[in-house]
Amino acid sequence: MHFEYHVEGGNFSQAGFTSSQVKKTLKQLNVDGDVIRRTVIALYEAEVNIVAHAYKGKIAVDIDPEKISILLDDEGPGIPDIQKAMEVGYSTATPQVREMGFGAGMGLSNMKNNSDRLDIDSVVGKGTRVMIINYFNPTR
């Protein structure tokens, strides 16, 4: 199964739409509840990052019998120092975004803790690609 979604930078009123759609699909497929919960957390954070930091982005979701693979590809400022960005508490979010309760510097660690595989590639001035993979059989 393959799905694609578009995310608009700055549009917080749509943030979480893709996560909600993916959650519904995984429930329909009877995927293990814990895998759904982890996937939703990782995907929501990645989705919000596009809204908070990028101009626009595309989310491609592929589901096969073993796993869900999510590729988030954005056009945006990119991340100069990914290692730094992974640190809990580090954030470059604007004051307005922080006032909403986002931008606490927990998003990337939530993504890391809730994905079996997480790859982040970024080119400053161009954009960021994030790949999240979760396996349906947790013992794998």
Added chain:
Amino acid sequence: MFHKIHPDMNLAELVEKLNLSIFSGKEALSKPVTGGYTSDLLSDVMGHAGPGQVWITLQTHKNVVAIASLKELSAIILVKGYKPDDEMLSQSIAERIPVLGTTLETFEITGRVFMLLNRDNSD
């Protein structure tokens, strides 16, 4: 995280005992309450709140409902007399996540919810 939860606790009882106002979701008050989570940082709630918990916060925008729905929280309690904005209100109706309110401050309402949910614990 609560270790023992009163088995019969639902939102309606919480509303009555704590004198909460109801901004939306009157028809969904039979939902059980499994615990509570107090935070104004959305990623903290996203990462750590559990299904069936009530979320105590001062955030009054739509994204709060999106997170509550994704996390399958039972309800949102706004503190200090805060009111949901229009988008939050309509989203909460669509997602069937009740938005409740109190004039108490975060510390006090959290303590009362905790005491109520743990009322049968003698320790």
